[in-house]
Structure formats: C-alpha cells, structure tokens
Amino acid sequence: MSEILILFFGAVAAGLLGSLTGLGGGVVIIPLLTLGFGVPMHYAIGASLISVIGTSSGSAVAFVKEGFTNVRIGMFLEIATTTGAIIGALISGILNPNTIGIIFASILILTVILNLRKKPDHQEPLIKGSLEDKLQLYGTFPDKGVVKEYAARNTVSGFSMMVFAGIMSGLLGIGSGALKVLAMDNMMKLPFKVSTTTSNFMIGVTAVASSLIYFQRGEIIPVIVAPVLIGVVVGSFIGSKTLIVSQTKKLKVVFAIVVSILSIYMMYNGINHNFK
Incomplete structure (x- = not known):
C-alpha cells in the first residue's frame, strides 16, 4: 500500500511538472x-x-x-x-530495455534543447492552388479579441516529422509534444x-x-x-491552475x-545495462 501511495504522489509531481512545461508527465513517469x-x-x-491519454483528453476539450x-490539421497529421x-510500439517489442533507455535519454536532451529555444510565431497567408489550399490546412484563431487567419506551409516535411514523432511516442511512451510542435511550428x-494546442489534441490519439x-x-x-493515471491527472490539474501565476522563464x-x-x-x- 505504501508503494502505491509513493507512486501516486510521484505521478502527481510528474503531472505537475509536465503540465507546467506543456510536455506531459511521461518524461518523468518513465524514470520514476x-x-x-x-x-x-x-x-x-x-x-x-x-497517463498521456488521460491528461491529453482532459485539456484538449478546452482548447477546441x-x-x-x-x-x-490535427486529424490529417494523425495519419x-x-x-x-x-511502428514504434512494434519496434519496442524487439529492442532490449537498455537500448530503449539510451534512446529515451537522447530524446530527453533534444526535448530540453527544443524547449529552451525561442519560439517563432508565424502567421502565413493562404496560397491559392497550393497543396495546403487543396487539403484545407488553414483556419482562424482568436488573439486578444481579434480573429486572425493563417495557413500551413511545407506540408510534406511536417508530415514526415510527424511520422518520426509518432515512432518516438510509441517506442518511449511519451507524448513527443516537442517534436510535434517542431513539425507544426518550425516546418x-x-x-x-495553434501548434501547441493542436499538438496536445493529437497526443492522446497517438498514445491510444x-x-x-x-x-x-x-x-x-x-x-x-491506476495510481499513475490518477496521480498524473491530479498533478496536471494543479499545474494548470499554477501556470496562471507562474513565470515561464523560471519554469x-x-x-x-x-x-x-x-x-x-x-x-x-x-549504458551499464541496469534496466530490466
């Protein structure tokens, strides 16, 4: 019973950190x-x-x-x-745990680098007759009371990056939010x-x-x-409330x-083959 309680509170901490950073609790849950x-x-x-399915489903509704x-765009990229x-889940069944641990550590380092980078804020106009126009990969979003229009670019490159993000999600059990945002934001x-909220919408479906x-x-x-799911959901809820008064740079x-x-x-x- 004590181990379950410790696991629950550890999951709460993971959900809290994941919610505050917008990358989900998986990056902490696996090491925990x-x-x-x-x-x-x-x-x-x-x-x-x-746990990724639970936290993504809860917050995605509000953003929609x-x-x-x-x-x-989310459903198109979900393909x-x-x-x-x-593919990632199938590969996971072949690789030994220590190899997965090394890959996981590498993706964590990449996540840190991507999270610390300054995020550009694009707002591209729609190009008539383009692939994005044919696939209707455009839309609007509210910004301080003003409705702004935007359209996607480089769909093929973004789609390819999404395949890689999905493989990492299935292989490592994380949302791969940083990779999804990289595809939608930078590519x-x-x-x-739009990219962060759409990424959050996609994470749960990918995990399923x-x-x-x-x-x-x-x-x-x-x-x-059970304790991991409940703990992460509780931690994510606390994090969503804390985020309002938190300083992003310090986070x-x-x-x-x-x-x-x-x-x-x-x-x-x-490297030392300590994983089971």
Missing part, C-alpha cells in the same frame, strides 16, 4: 517507474502511455472550445503520428498557439494507437497504471535542470 521502483521498461512505457485547436506510433509555419499493442502484449498492468530553467539530470541518469543506466 524504472529507476525509482524497478519496474520493467516495457511496463513503465505502457503505464506512461495511459476556445477555437485554438485546428481539428482538421502520420498513429502510423509512426504503431509548417503555424501560429505558436500504440497502447493497444502494449495491452495486447500484456504490458499494461492495472496496479501500476523552463527548472524543467531543463530536472530533465537534464534524468537524461544523464537514464543514459548511465542504459
């Missing part, structure tokens, strides 16, 4: 379960995927109602992410608010696709998943320090 509780890597990934999320997620030139494979392999254990620094430490520790344990 594998290094803190000795949970086998594949079981930890399964639990993390379920507010008009920030572009559902059409890429869900395909990648299935497809979507406004920052890969979690089914983990479930089929018997790697989603209820006694692990980025805290996130960078915590995740850098976790990535180094994960890399060390992966």
Whole structure:
C-alpha cells in the first residue's frame, strides 16, 4: 500500500511538472517507474502511455472550445503520428530495455534543447492552388479579441516529422509534444498557439494507437497504471491552475535542470545495462 501511495504522489509531481512545461508527465513517469521502483521498461512505457491519454483528453476539450485547436490539421497529421506510433510500439517489442533507455535519454536532451529555444510565431497567408489550399490546412484563431487567419506551409516535411514523432511516442511512451510542435511550428509555419494546442489534441490519439499493442502484449498492468493515471491527472490539474501565476522563464530553467539530470541518469543506466 505504501508503494502505491509513493507512486501516486510521484505521478502527481510528474503531472505537475509536465503540465507546467506543456510536455506531459511521461518524461518523468518513465524514470520514476524504472529507476525509482524497478519496474520493467516495457511496463513503465505502457503505464506512461495511459497517463498521456488521460491528461491529453482532459485539456484538449478546452482548447477546441476556445477555437485554438485546428481539428482538421490535427486529424490529417494523425495519419502520420498513429502510423509512426504503431511502428514504434512494434519496434519496442524487439529492442532490449537498455537500448530503449539510451534512446529515451537522447530524446530527453533534444526535448530540453527544443524547449529552451525561442519560439517563432508565424502567421502565413493562404496560397491559392497550393497543396495546403487543396487539403484545407488553414483556419482562424482568436488573439486578444481579434480573429486572425493563417495557413500551413511545407506540408510534406511536417508530415514526415510527424511520422518520426509518432515512432518516438510509441517506442518511449511519451507524448513527443516537442517534436510535434517542431513539425507544426518550425516546418509548417503555424501560429505558436495553434501548434501547441493542436499538438496536445493529437497526443492522446497517438498514445491510444500504440497502447493497444502494449495491452495486447500484456504490458499494461492495472496496479501500476491506476495510481499513475490518477496521480498524473491530479498533478496536471494543479499545474494548470499554477501556470496562471507562474513565470515561464523560471519554469523552463527548472524543467531543463530536472530533465537534464534524468537524461544523464537514464543514459548511465542504459549504458551499464541496469534496466530490466
């Protein structure tokens, strides 16, 4: 019972940090379960995927109602992410846990770098007759009482990056939000608010696709998943309220320090074959 409570409060902390940074609790849940509780890597990934589904589903509804999320772009790019997620989940069944741990650590470092970069805020006009026009990859979003129009660019490049983001999500059990935002923000030139909210909308669907494979392999254990899911949802709720009064720059620094430490520790344990 005590271990379940510790796991619950650890998941609350993971959900809180993930909510404040906008990258989900998976980046903390995996190290917490594998290094803190000795949970086998594949079981930890399964639990993390379920927590990603819960947190994404809860917050995505609000963003859709507010008009920030572009559902059409999200559903189009989900073709890429869900395909990648299935591939990633299948690859996960082949790789040994230590290799997955090293890949996980590498993606954490990349996430820190992407999160610390200055985010551009694009607002591209629609080009008539373009691929984006034919696929209707454009829309509007509210900004300080003004409705602004935008359109996507470089759809093929963004779609390809989404496949990679999906593979990392299915392989590592994280939302890969940083990679999704990179695809939509830097490649497809979507406004920052649109790319982040649409990414959040997509994360849950991507996690569902890969979690089914983990479930089929018997790697989603209820006694692990239940406290993790509840804890992450509670932590995410607290984080959403705290975010209003928090300073973004300080949050980025805290996130960078915590995740850098976790990535180094994960890399060390992966190289020394300490994962189950």
